[in-house]
Amino acid sequence: MEKVLSMARGIADSAEVYYREIQETEIVFEDSSPSSINHSRRAGVALRIRKADKTGSSYCSGLDDPAGLVGRAAVSLDAGIKAFFTFPQAHPAEELETFDPEIEHISDLQVINEIKRICALLAGELKGKGQCNVTASYGEAFFHIINTAGLEVSQKISFYRISPQILFPNSQESLRIRKSATGFRVFPESRLINLGRAFLSGLPVLDVTPKGWDAIIAPSAFQVFLWRLEAAASAASLYDGASRLRGKVGQKIASNIFSLEDDARINGNPQSRWFDDEGVRTRRHPVIENGIFRGFFSDLDSASRLKLEPTGHGYRTAMWGGDAVSLKPSPSLSHCRVKPGSESLDEMIASTRRGVLIEGVLGAHSGNIPNGDFSVGMSPGLYIENGKIRGRLGNTMFSGNIYPILNKITSIESSLHESEQGLFPYIKVGDVL
Amino acid sequence: MKIAISGWTRDRNTEANVKRLLGNYLERVGGDYSDMRFERMERTRVEYRGRELLESGSSVTQGFVLRILEKGGFASACFNDGSELDAAIRKAKECAQSMGSGGEMNTRLLVPPPVEDEIEPTIKGDPRAVSLEEKMALLSSYNRLVMASRDMITTLAVYEEVTRERHFINSAGTYVAEPLVTASISIRMIAAGNGVLQNGRAVVGGSDGFERLLGREDVFLRKAEIVSRLLQARPVEAGTYNVVLNPEMTGVFIHEAFGHFSEADLIEHNPSLREKMNMDRRLGCELLTVCDDPTMPAQIGHYSYDDEGVAGRRVVLMQKGILRGRLHSMRTARSYGESLNGHAIAEDFRYPPIVRMGCIYVTPGDNEPSELLDGAGDGLYVLDAKGGQTSGENFTFGAQYGYLIRNGKSGAMVRDINLMGNLFETLFAVKGVGRDTAISEMGGCGKGQMNIRSAMGGPHILIKAVRVGGC
Numbered sequence: 001m002e003k004v005l006s007m008a009r010g011i012a013d014s015a016e017v018y019y020r021e022i023q024e025t026e027i028v029f030e031d032s033s034p035s036s037i038n039h040s041r042r043a044g045v046a047l048r049i050r051k052a053d054k055t056g057s058s059y060c061s062g063l064d065d066p067a068g069l070v071g072r073a074a075v076s077l078d079a080g081i082k083a084f085f086t087f088p089q090a091h092p093a094e095e096l097e098t099f100d101p102e103i104e105h106i107s108d109l110q111v112i113n114e115i116k117r118i119c120a121l122l123a124g125e126l127k128g129k130g131q132c133n134v135t136a137s138y139g140e141a142f143f144h145i146i147n148t149a150g151l152e153v154s155q156k157i158s159f160y161r162i163s164p165q166i167l168f169p170n171s172q173e174s175l176r177i178r179k180s181a182t183g184f185r186v187f188p189e190s191r192l193i194n195l196g197r198a199f200l201s202g203l204p205v206l207d208v209t210p211k212g213w214d215a216i217i218a219p220s221a222f223q224v225f226l227w228r229l230e231a232a233a234s235a236a237s238l239y240d241g242a243s244r245l246r247g248k249v250g251q252k253i254a255s256n257i258f259s260l261e262d263d264a265r266i267n268g269n270p271q272s273r274w275f276d277d278e279g280v281r282t283r284r285h286p287v288i289e290n291g292i293f294r295g296f297f298s299d300l301d302s303a304s305r306l307k308l309e310p311t312g313h314g315y316r317t318a319m320w321g322g323d324a325v326s327l328k329p330s331p332s333l334s335h336c337r338v339k340p341g342s343e344s345l346d347e348m349i350a351s352t353r354r355g356v357l358i359e360g361v362l363g364a365h366s367g368n369i370p371n372g373d374f375s376v377g378m379s380p381g382l383y384i385e386n387g388k389i390r391g392r393l394g395n396t397m398f399s400g401n402i403y404p405i406l407n408k409i410t411s412i413e414s415s416l417h418e419s420e421q422g423l424f425p426y427i428k429v430g431d432v433l
Numbered sequence: 434m435k436i437a438i439s440g441w442t443r444d445r446n447t448e449a450n451v452k453r454l455l456g457n458y459l460e461r462v463g464g465d466y467s468d469m470r471f472e473r474m475e476r477t478r479v480e481y482r483g484r485e486l487l488e489s490g491s492s493v494t495q496g497f498v499l500r501i502l503e504k505g506g507f508a509s510a511c512f513n514d515g516s517e518l519d520a521a522i523r524k525a526k527e528c529a530q531s532m533g534s535g536g537e538m539n540t541r542l543l544v545p546p547p548v549e550d551e552i553e554p555t556i557k558g559d560p561r562a563v564s565l566e567e568k569m570a571l572l573s574s575y576n577r578l579v580m581a582s583r584d585m586i587t588t589l590a591v592y593e594e595v596t597r598e599r600h601f602i603n604s605a606g607t608y609v610a611e612p613l614v615t616a617s618i619s620i621r622m623i624a625a626g627n628g629v630l631q632n633g634r635a636v637v638g639g640s641d642g643f644e645r646l647l648g649r650e651d652v653f654l655r656k657a658e659i660v661s662r663l664l665q666a667r668p669v670e671a672g673t674y675n676v677v678l679n680p681e682m683t684g685v686f687i688h689e690a691f692g693h694f695s696e697a698d699l700i701e702h703n704p705s706l707r708e709k710m711n712m713d714r715r716l717g718c719e720l721l722t723v724c725d726d727p728t729m730p731a732q733i734g735h736y737s738y739d740d741e742g743v744a745g746r747r748v749v750l751m752q753k754g755i756l757r758g759r760l761h762s763m764r765t766a767r768s769y770g771e772s773l774n775g776h777a778i779a780e781d782f783r784y785p786p787i788v789r790m791g792c793i794y795v796t797p798g799d800n801e802p803s804e805l806l807d808g809a810g811d812g813l814y815v816l817d818a819k820g821g822q823t824s825g826e827n828f829t830f831g832a833q834y835g836y837l838i839r840n841g842k843s844g845a846m847v848r849d850i851n852l853m854g855n856l857f858e859t860l861f862a863v864k865g866v867g868r869d870t871a872i873s874e875m876g877g878c879g880k881g882q883m884n885i886r887s888a889m890g891g892p893h894i895l896i897k898a899v900r901v902g903g904c
Binding site: 025027029030031033034035036037038039040041042043044056057058059060061062064068072073075076079080081082107108109112113116131133167168169170171172173174236240241242244320321322323325326328360362363364365366367368369370371373375376377379394395396397398399 | 476479482483485486487488489490491492493494495496506507508509510511512513514517520521524525527528529531532535536537538565569586587623625629630631632668671699701702703704705706709781783784785819820821822823824825826827828829830831848849850851853854855879882883900902903
């Protein structure tokens with residue numbers, strides 16, 4: 001990396017080298033039987049350079065062709081892309097508990113046996129009425145960034161993730177839970193038993209049409225809201241004039257029991273990061289506090305354009321994945337957390353006269369995301385009547401705009417559950433269906 | 434032992450060297466069956482956000498995918514560099530053994546007879562030979578037109594060109610080299626007015642070269658005009674409608690509603706769905722014939738060989754409503770006892786292949802589009818896809834805009850249209866199929882891995898009683 005940086009210095013005023021390496025083994029069981037196993041070791045290097053007020057970039061798979069990497073960045077520089085940001089200065093290294101050396105001792109057989117245990121336990125609960133799929137992955141990642149401003153930061157991460165799923169008959173509609181940690185953990189039996197019970201209560205397919213009902217939105221369905229909030233609270237959208245939250249800092253945009261923050265600094269969480277993909281120190285960022293919009297999150301570029309302090313949210317990520325080194329940093333909420341409320345999920349269900357527990361959705365990515373509009377299929381939507389789940393709804397949609405709905409939140413679960421972009425509780429919304 | 438990436442030019446010597454290297458590598462692998470894919474991927478991307486240039490340049494990445502079948506255990510290892518081969522072999526073997534003995538995996542493959550082939554793509558104006566300046570100028574000209582349009586506040590305009598130089602070799606004696614060259618221009622646009630933001634996207638692209646991208650101002654201007662008009666349009670009222678889909682929507686509909694269930698791996702381990710998808714079962718009305726053909730020239734999903742070195746071929750999936758075919762990998766073909774058809778595709782060198790649609794389409798019928806509007810009576814005419822998703826028998830798909838149909842005539846524009854259906858009901862509700870047809874220039878499918886080359890299309894079709902979500 002130093003060689004690349006040194007060569008880049010020869011053609012530019014300043015430069016940054018980003019290195020990322022991930023080793024991962026993924027094991028999949030479908031219908032309680034082994035389906036696939038894949039091991040991958042991927043590395044990537046990305047270079048950004050700046051000369052006068054212009055910037056350029058390039059990337060490749062390894063460090064064996066520094067001349068090619070620097071040469072392609074030089075071509076990019078010549079294109080005339082205006083540079084707004086400068087690379088961050090050095091800051092002291094910090095420690096986050098994101099690496100468990102035990103990860104090196106996990107074996108495929110150990111994971112396979114854990115999957116078999118989960119499948120057997122769920123089979124006992126389901127008594128042949130549903131099929132069990134489990135996906136598990138484990139491995140380690142290493143991030144390293146150096147720049148000509150003297151910054152050098154690195155972090156090692158280990159991860160073990162497992163996600164049991166029960167499929168409804170004739171369908172791929174499912175209930176899914178997940179657990180991740182920095183090392184191997186036995187999946188708690190109680191959570192599997194609860195999953196099995198929820199599945200059995202949702203088995204009957206009902207033909208009822210929602211009207212003026214409550215909705216309880218599961219963590220796995222919350223992405224409908226999160227993606228639209230993320231689009232609006234991004235400093236890049238603000239700069240573009242395409243944010244529904246423009247001019248709303250300090251204003252009430254949600255129920256006062258709703259708070260959403262992004263915090264990449266939780267010990268023991270394998271997703272945690274003490275610097276983002278631009279080397280900027282991460283920090284807790286309140287997005288919504290007690291219903292009040294607190295501020296936009298940014299990467300270096302959007303913060304510079306708006307003359308703000310960067311919030312440490314520049315990640316090389318995109319909605320549909322992609323090779324991280326090929327993506328330029330952009331503002332991203334990757335470590336979200338909704339503040340837990342005071343009720344258990346059982347209490348939230350028990351207090352619902354008629355409503356739907358939306359455990360998943362189809363089409364969260366469709367619709368007018370910048371405006372906050374959505375129109376999704378429930379997948380599944382578990383029908384609640386007089387405080388009990390009676391079955392699941394077939395072919396039912398949930399649509400609206402997130403901003404009025406955020407103001408209709410009536411209760412929030414006291415526990416948090418893992419989802420792709422963070423930790424979320426079940427959230428109850430009144431009279432929305 | 435490395436394949437050098439600097440100064441790569443594709444010529445006979447390079448081909449011979451890569452083939453020899455991969456052959457040497459594979460000899461060290463062993464197992465009951467093994468294969469290896471090497472890819473060198475060059476990506477050129479130019480991006481404007483609004484009027485500002487944000488990105489411009491080319492980059493190169495590369496990697497290998499090794500697969501081993503040993504005593505029923507089937508495993509893959511993906512890695513970037515030839516120097517990692519021994520570690521990858523060791524790990525792939527460990528994985529195969531763990532799944533075979535510990536997991537009781539019992540994979541069998543239908544391995545085709547060996548073939549040696551080197552394919553040259555058919556291209557009009559090789560985008561790799563076009564200068565970066567010319568690509569920037571073209572994208573900039575389209576973007577400027579859109580930004581100058583009424584109510585437009587910003588755009589995300591992207592030129593993207595991806596070349597996957599693929600080399601595949603297996604222990605049965607097959608060696609195939611085929612570059613896949615894709616070039617496209619996409620402009621996402623956001624307009625503001627009337628207290629709302631509205632968006633839309635226009636795309637031109639394909640696998641047949643740069644010329645396709647030239648002179649396409651009308652595509653982008655038309656969509657900019659529509660996005661502006663959406664600011665005044667009313668949200669569609671939720672309910673059940675007779676709908677006429679334009680060709681792009683028909684493509685997404687058939688991709689989501691039926692195509693995924695033609696992918697054999699999706700239902701291979703789902704006994705209840707597999708039973709429902711028995712061959713020769715009636716799944717739709719007589720009007721409906723559906724095919725997948727990755728070999729169809731020019732469309733964005735074109736390929737001759739899949740990522741298992743199997744020749745792609747046209748498959749009739751549904752004939753007059755009857756299930757007649759399925760898309761396969763070597764594993765699923767063996768599992769189902771059906772023929773290979775070359776539909777195992779990976780996003781790139783970071784993944785082993787999975788079963789994917791190549792280019793799925795509804796074959797044309799007898800109706801003029803105006804007859805379909807007549808047939809709808811009162812309903813909705815929905816146009817241009819905005820994503821879709823399926824979860825087994827249920828599916829959703831969104832439209833960028835639509836028009837209310839009153840007495841068979843297209844009327845007021847409406848927005849926020851998402852449609853939902855059920856595989857085992859909606860295909861019977863197709864009541865008319867147009868004689869026109871078009872394959873979308875925008876590919877894309879996010880099943881596990883992103884596949885920018887998954888193409889789709891068809892004619893206008895009329896479907897009765899579709900559930901539509903409003904906003």
